[in-house]
Amino acid sequence: MHDILIRNGRVIDGTGSPGIMMDLVIDGTKIGRLYKPGDGKGSVEIDAEGLVVCPGFVDIHTHSDFSLLGCPLAESKIRQGVTTELLGNCGGSAAPIIGAARKQAVDYAKKLWVDVTWSSFDEYLLHLSDVRTSVNVASLVGADTLRLGVIGANDTQATENQLRQMNELLAQAMIEGAYGISSGLIYAPGCFASTDELTSLASTSASLGGFYASHIRGEGRTVVKAVAEAIKIGRDADSRVQISHHKAIGIDNWGLVSKTIAMIEAARSEGVDVAFDVYPYTASSTWLNSILPPAIRDGETDSILKRLGDEKTREEIKRAFQNKDTDWENTVAEDGWDRIVLIGLKSEKYGMFENKSISDAASELNVSPDDLALDILAEDYLGVFAIFHEISEDDVKTVISHPLSAIGSDGEAEAPYGQTGDSATHPRSYGTFPRVIRRYSIEMGLFPMEEAIRKMTSWPAERIGLIDRGVIAKGMAADIVVFNPDTIRDMATFEDSHRYPEGIVHVFVNGQMTIQDGDHTKERAGQVLRHKPRVS
Numbered sequence: 001m002h003d004i005l006i007r008n009g010r011v012i013d014g015t016g017s018p019g020i021m022m023d024l025v026i027d028g029t030k031i032g033r034l035y036k037p038g039d040g041k042g043s044v045e046i047d048a049e050g051l052v053v054c055p056g057f058v059d060i061h062t063h064s065d066f067s068l069l070g071c072p073l074a075e076s077k078i079r080q081g082v083t084t085e086l087l088g089n090c091g092g093s094a095a096p097i098i099g100a101a102r103k104q105a106v107d108y109a110k111k112l113w114v115d116v117t118w119s120s121f122d123e124y125l126l127h128l129s130d131v132r133t134s135v136n137v138a139s140l141v142g143a144d145t146l147r148l149g150v151i152g153a154n155d156t157q158a159t160e161n162q163l164r165q166m167n168e169l170l171a172q173a174m175i176e177g178a179y180g181i182s183s184g185l186i187y188a189p190g191c192f193a194s195t196d197e198l199t200s201l202a203s204t205s206a207s208l209g210g211f212y213a214s215h216i217r218g219e220g221r222t223v224v225k226a227v228a229e230a231i232k233i234g235r236d237a238d239s240r241v242q243i244s245h246h247k248a249i250g251i252d253n254w255g256l257v258s259k260t261i262a263m264i265e266a267a268r269s270e271g272v273d274v275a276f277d278v279y280p281y282t283a284s285s286t287w288l289n290s291i292l293p294p295a296i297r298d299g300e301t302d303s304i305l306k307r308l309g310d311e312k313t314r315e316e317i318k319r320a321f322q323n324k325d326t327d328w329e330n331t332v333a334e335d336g337w338d339r340i341v342l343i344g345l346k347s348e349k350y351g352m353f354e355n356k357s358i359s360d361a362a363s364e365l366n367v368s369p370d371d372l373a374l375d376i377l378a379e380d381y382l383g384v385f386a387i388f389h390e391i392s393e394d395d396v397k398t399v400i401s402h403p404l405s406a407i408g409s410d411g412e413a414e415a416p417y418g419q420t421g422d423s424a425t426h427p428r429s430y431g432t433f434p435r436v437i438r439r440y441s442i443e444m445g446l447f448p449m450e451e452a453i454r455k456m457t458s459w460p461a462e463r464i465g466l467i468d469r470g471v472i473a474k475g476m477a478a479d480i481v482v483f484n485p486d487t488i489r490d491m492a493t494f495e496d497s498h499r500y501p502e503g504i505v506h507v508f509v510n511g512q513m514t515i516q517d518g519d520h521t522k523e524r525a526g527q528v529l530r531h532k533p534r535v536s
């Protein structure tokens, strides 16, 4: 007699193989064997007639580093069927944090009602274990976090000594269980890092079996150059490379993903192991301050705000907003103000513009959008987010249908209640995985459901280096999703973002039923996953 029997479901095992009617059993935290329908027996039996049974989704690109601590039930994720999250992306991780990086973490975490009690990577992972989350968690180390800690926020090159210190922190974190290193090259201070600095870090991570994930240096006019840099780093550091949330932003650049994917395929044929991930939306979301020229973002928040208050500098920034030929990613010039929507406003003065475009807000106030954006940044101490409607649906289709793409939400574990429910969010936090199945597989027919599930399970697990998850087979961790293929769909929209998807019936994490008949059981059986460093 097995612990749990899930009978009569269509088992899609995550490898891309066709679904097959089987009974699946769970023993403790592991998947047991598969039986012909009707042959298995379990103490608890669950009827999955008409439902799909597949591995739990592995979200390869998330930013739940702090939010999971405030929202350990991981409502937005587990209700999509996500059972494992990879944190530490886009150059920012919760650990290891020293100096200015620790100060920044404390300030950021405060907004999520989270206390920062750790410094090292090991301490952070221990803290995550103590908190007990509903999903499994793995993490990268952020290169920007290392740089902020060792060098500070300034636009300066790393000295030999500083680079050695960053590498030592990274190596220690790898030994403590990090899966690799990430960079965020449009953010400060990540944008100040040279290719050599990144290569050095990627090489340290690779020598211990880790990989390099990158929010590349530009996703607009400079996207081709930026992909070339990521490939070069992979080649020179002898590292696996994961290009994060791959896309081309700004109307003039739509279509460039065909070129970048061809470059990635060529690199692979020469032995550089590059792949990418994608989310199923035509809008991105990040800090609004990423629209500023890098030179303006040099240093601490106070010195940046001082620059924003200086008339001459303001005029320079406004001129830059008009100039498409800058060598940095110039979102305002690429997108236009009508495609940039404000979210996460904290100030009383501008709070009424939540979920409005900057151009609409500016015309309501009868001011120039340039001035309004700079004023909002100053008023909210640079802490505002925005949604950028800047990606073409054709490009999403190109990237998402490519066999090298994994699905990554780029979202956070959050909930419609509590601290995270306060402001609008990008719907990807709630809808990514059901949306890929409903919209891109079932409705558009771009790929079979088996392929959609492979992109969410075995493929991201392989990229990360998770050896016992992402596939349904005997002995694998019992992370399982049972969903209704007739009703599965995302419900979150840009207008109404905190909405759970439909059609996710049951979710098991390490053998524990965490979603039952569409509801959270409050189970918190997620494990903290630690990479075991391999010296190569």
Ligand SMILES: [Zn+2]
Pocket (backbone or CB within 6 Å): 090, 184, 215, 244, 245
């Ligand atoms: Zn990113």
